[in-house]
Amino acid sequence: MKNILLIARKSMLSITLFLGAVSYGQVNFTDSNLPIFIITTDEDPDTGQPAVIPDDPKVWASLKIIYHADGSQNYLTDQDTPEYLNYNGRIKIETRGSSSQMLEKKQYGWTTYDAGGAKQNVSLLGMPSENDWILNGLAFDPSLMRDYINYNLARAIGQYASRTQYCEVIINGDYRGLYILQEKIKDDSNRVNIEEITEDDNSGVNLTGGYITKADKTTGGDPVAWTMDSYNGWTDFIHEMPKPDDVTTEQNDYIHSQFISLETLAGADNDNIGNGYPSVIDVPTFIDFMVINELSSNVDAYQVSTFFHKDRGGKLRAGPVWDFNLSLGHDEFGYDRSHPDVWQFDNGDNTGAKFWKDLFDNDTYKCYFAKRWNQVTSLGQPLNYDSIEDFIDATALLIADAAARENQRWGTVANLQNELDNVKDFIAERIDWINNNIGTFTACSDVEMPSLVISGINYNPGEDTEFPESDDQEFIEITNTGSENVDLTGVYLSELGLSYQFPVASTISAGEKIYIVSNAVVFEQKHDITAFGEYLRHMSNKSQKLVLSDAFGNKIDEVQYTDSSPWPDADGNGKYLHLTDNGLDNSLASSWSANEDATLSVKTFTAGTVKIYPNPANDLVTIDSVNLIRNIEVYDMTGKQLTALSPDSNTIVINFAKYSSGIYLVKITGETGILTQKIVKQ
Template sequence: MNKSICVLSILLSFSFYSGNSQILTTSNLPILKVNTKGRNIVDEPKILATMQLIHNEKGGQNNVNDIPNVYNGLIGIELRGSSSQDLFPKKPYGFETWADTTGKSRKISFLNFPEESDWVLNATYNDKTLMRDVLTYDLVNKMGRYATRTRYCEMLVNNDYQGLYILMEKIKRDKNRVDISSLKITDNTGDDVTGGYILKLDKTSGSPSKNWTNNTTTPFGNYKTFFQVEYPKYADISQPQFDYIQKYVNDFEAALLAPDFKSPQAKWREMCDLDTFIDYFLITEFVKNVDGYRLSTFFYKEKITKGGKLKMGPAWDYNLAFGNADYYDGYKSTGWQYKVNEIALPKGDIYPAPFWWQQLAQDSIFKTKTVKRWEALRKTTFNTENINKWIDSTASGLEPAMKRNFNKWPNVLGKYVWPNYYVGSTYQDEVNWLKEWIRIRTLWLDTQFQTFALTLGNENMAEREQPIRVFPNPIESQTTIDYQVFKKGNVSIILYDINGKTIKTLVDEIQTSNTYQLSVSLENLSAGTYILNYLLDGIPVERVKLLKK
C-alpha cells in the first residue's frame, strides 16, 4: 500500500477532525458534534441534523471518539445573528432539540441547564478575550436577575473543527428563563390579555414579529423608536393582544413625558418595576455596551394579577461591551452610555435608544436608588478584585481550547476585526486590556455616582426652599453657604475638585432640622471649577458647582 494512503487511513480510523490544519482529539471542555448529512446550514429555515454532545462530568478530558453521553439525537439548526453572520467566517448558530424528523421540539436538560429545547451557539468571533458575553451574564445573575446561562464548548460540523463556542439559553418565555404567563391566542379580555409579553428594541433581522414605531417629541429631540413583540410570536399574537401591549408602552412613554413625571405619585411609577430598570441601567453603564439601550434590548410584562409592571431584561448580547468598539465612543472608559443618542443620531443612526433613560436621569428617586444600588454592588458583584479573579480563572480554563480556536481562525488574534478599538498582539494582551479598562471604568463611575443623585429621593423638592445656596459664586476668596436640614440626621458637606478628588470636608456631624450658615475660605485654591456635595444620612441632597476666580 502507498505510504501516504496508509497514513491517511490511520488518521481516518482515529476520527481526527481538523479545520485550517487544526486537529481536535481531546478537550477539557464539552465537545459538540453536528452532522448535517452534507446539507448547508442556512438562515431559516432550520435544517435537520444530528448532534452528539460529549462531556466527562468528573472533570476529565473529553475525546472526540467517546460515546456521546450527554445528548445523541436530532436537532434543527440554522444560522443566527445579524452583523456577526454577514461579516465573519466563524458562524453563530441557533438550534432546537427535536423529537423526530418532523421538527417536533423536544425539551431536554444537559450540562446543568434547566430543561428546554431552544439553544444558541455564540461564535464570539470579534471578542478576542472570548469572555465579554459570559462575564456580563455572570454579573447579571449575581445581581439577582435572570440572564442566559452559558457553557463553553468546542464544536465540529461535519467532522470539521469550528473552534470554541459559547452554548447559551435562547431568550424565551419559560419558568426557568423569562418566567411570565403563557398567552393563548384566545386570551383577549380582562386579566388574560394583560400579560405576558416579551418586547425588544433591535434590528429587524431574524423571524418576523409584530411591531410598531413611535415618533415621539421629547425634551431631548424627536425620536423614532421601533418596538417589536418577541413573544407571542408573529403567528400566535391576536390583534387585541397587540393593541393592548402597544397602548401600555405608549401610555408609559406619555406618563414619562407628563409635566408631573418627577412627582412621587406620577403614573409611570405604577407602570414599571423601577428596580429592574435600575439594574439594567447599572449593568449597561458598567460594561458600557455600545449597543446598550437601543439594540438587543429586552423588556417584558406579566399579567396584572401577577404584578403587571414593565420589567427590563433579560440582558443580551455583550460582545461589543467593555471597550470593544471603535465607534460611538464605545472604547472610552469614561462617559455615560445612556447619552448615546447625542453621538449616534447626528451620524444618521436609525436605531436610537428610547428617551426613557435620559428622562429617568432627571428623577430624584431613580437617581437616589441608583446610587445606593451602585454602592452595594461595588462591595460584591462589581468588586474589581473579584472580577479579575473570575477573568484569570476563566482564561486559564480556556487556554487549550483558545489556542485551537485561534489556530483555526488565524485572522483574528493580532488583527483588526470589526469593530475592535484595541488590537493586542497576544491573547494575554487582550485579557490585560480588558482588566485595565474595567479598572478605569469603575473608578470613573465611582466618581460620577458621588454626585449623580442631586436631590433627596423621598422629598418633593419643588415644594421646598432651595436646600443649599452659595453666595457669592463665582468666588474670589471667601463665600457663604446657607443650607437647610429638613430632618435630623448626619449632614455631610464635602468640597471636591472637578475630577472628584476630595479637597475638604466642611461639615460632618449630626444636625437637627433647621437652617444653617457656614463661611468658607477658598483663597488657597487655584482658579477653576469645584463641586460642593451635600448629603443627609448618606443620601445626596444637592450638588452645587463653584467657580473660583
C-alpha cells in the same frame, strides 16, 4: 496571564503529538477540557452531501455532546461511549444573528427533538430542561468573553440572564472553534418566568400578559410593531412573544400603551407611587439593566438587542440583558463608541427611547440607581473590580487551550493576554468614572419599611369533593405586625411567578391579617373570610420565592418555601404553612408549622376560655381550657420545635424544667381555634 499562555502552548504541543489525531480544518483536534459538540446535518438529497445550515429554515441534524461529568478531559474517541454523552439525539438547526452573518464562523439557533420528530425538553450540561438553544460564536469579540462576563454578572446581581457554558464545536467534520452554549430568551419558569399569552387573550386580565418585546434592528426580518422617539432619532420595537405573525391588534395596542405610559410619565418626571412611572414599571429591573449595560459601556444597549417583558397582571420589566460583543472598550465597523467616560443612554448616537434618559434624570430614580450601584460594587460584591478581575482570570484559565485553537482556526485572537488586560483596565476606569458621576444616594439610603409579614402560605391545598381544584384554594396571609395602619399603595409581589399590586389608597390596620388568594369566591366559600384581593397565576407545588416590595422595589418581606425537609409538610395534605410567631425570622423553615386549613377561619380562642400558669415559670406549666385541647407545641425563639403533644384533654401539664432560662412559644390548637402564647422560663 503569562502562566495561562504557557499552559495553552504546552496543551497545543500535547495535542500535536497525540497519536491518531483527526484533522479538522487547520486544527489537529482530539480532546478538550470543555464539552465537545459534534453536529452532523442530514444528507441533502440534491447533492448527496451533508446539508449546509441555512439562515432559515432549520434543517435536521444529529448532535452528540461529549462531557465528562467528573470534570476530566473530554475526548473525541468518547463519542460512541454512552456514559460520556450528555446528549445524543436529533436537532433542527439554523444560522442566526444580524451583522455576524457576514462572518465565516457562524452562530446557530437550534431545537432539540425526540426520535418521533416532536420537540423535546432536555437538560444540557446542567442547565434547566428546555428545547430552544443557541451556540454563540463570539462574533467580533477578540477577548472571547464579553458576553460570558456580562451574562454571569447579571445573574450574580439577581436578575435572570441566559446561562452559559463554553464548548468546542465540530460541524460535518469541520472544527468550528470555541462557542458558548446559551439559553434562548423565551417564556419558561427557568428563563423568563411569565405566563404564555394566546391568540384568544384579548380582553380583561388575560390581555395584560405575558409579553416579551425588544428594541432591535429589523435585519432579522420581523416587522416593526411601533417606533418611539429618541433624543437623536427613533427606536424600533418588535414583538418577540407573541410572535409578530400571531399578535392580535388588541395585544399590540395594549403592550404599546404600556411603553407610551412609561414614556409619558418619565418625561413628566412623575415618580408618584400611585400614578407615576413606579406604578407602570418594575424599577429594580430597569436599574439593574442599566447597571450592567453602563458598567460594560455597551454601545448596543437601549437601541438594539434590548429586551423587555411583562407578566399577566404585572409591571413592565427590563431585560434580560443581551449582546455584549460591542462593549468594554471594543467597537466595530469603523465606530469608536464604547468609552469609559460616557453614559450610553446619552451618548449622542444610539441612545434608545427617551424614557431611559428621562428616568435617569429623575432625582428619585437616580438615587436608587446610585444606591444599587454602590451596593453591587462594594467589596466582595459581584461588580466589585477585584471580583470581576478574579472572574476574568478564572475564565481565561478555563478557555486557554480552546482559545489557542480558536486563533489557529480563525486568526481572530491575536493576543488574548493583551485583550484581557485591556478589558480589566477599561473596567477599572469605568467603575471610577461612574463612581465620580453617579451622585449621592443619601435621600434613599434609609427607607422605612412597613411592618408587613408573610405569615401564612397555602401553596398546594388538599382536594375533596366540595373543593376539587387545588389551585383555586391557594392563599397568602399577610399580617401587619406594627402598631400603626399601613398604606399599601405601591406595594406589590415583585418576584416573577405571581402577580399582584395592591390598589391605590388601600390600607391594612395595625394587627390585621389579610389574604390575597388565587380565587376569591372559593376562598370565601371555604373559610368564610373575605379575600383582600386575587393574585394572578399559581404558586409552585415545589418551591417558590415570595417577595413583598414597595413601589421602588425595596423589599418588605421575603420567603422561599419548599415542599421538602426541613420545611413542615403542607404539600397537598389539607394543611398550610403558618408562621409560628410573627416575631420569628420567616425565612427559616424552623419558624413555620403546618396547620390544618380548616382552622383558618377560627382566629383565636375565645377570651377567658384558656388559662396558662404560672408565667413566668420555673418547672411546671399548666394549661386549662374550657374546650378540648387537640395539640400542644413548644418552640424556642429560633422557631425550633421542642415538644409536640396530642392530649385530647381540657387540661395538660408541661415540664419546663428541662429548658434553660429564656422565652418560649406555646402553640395550642383546640376545637375553637389556635392560640400562641409566650412563656418566660426563669
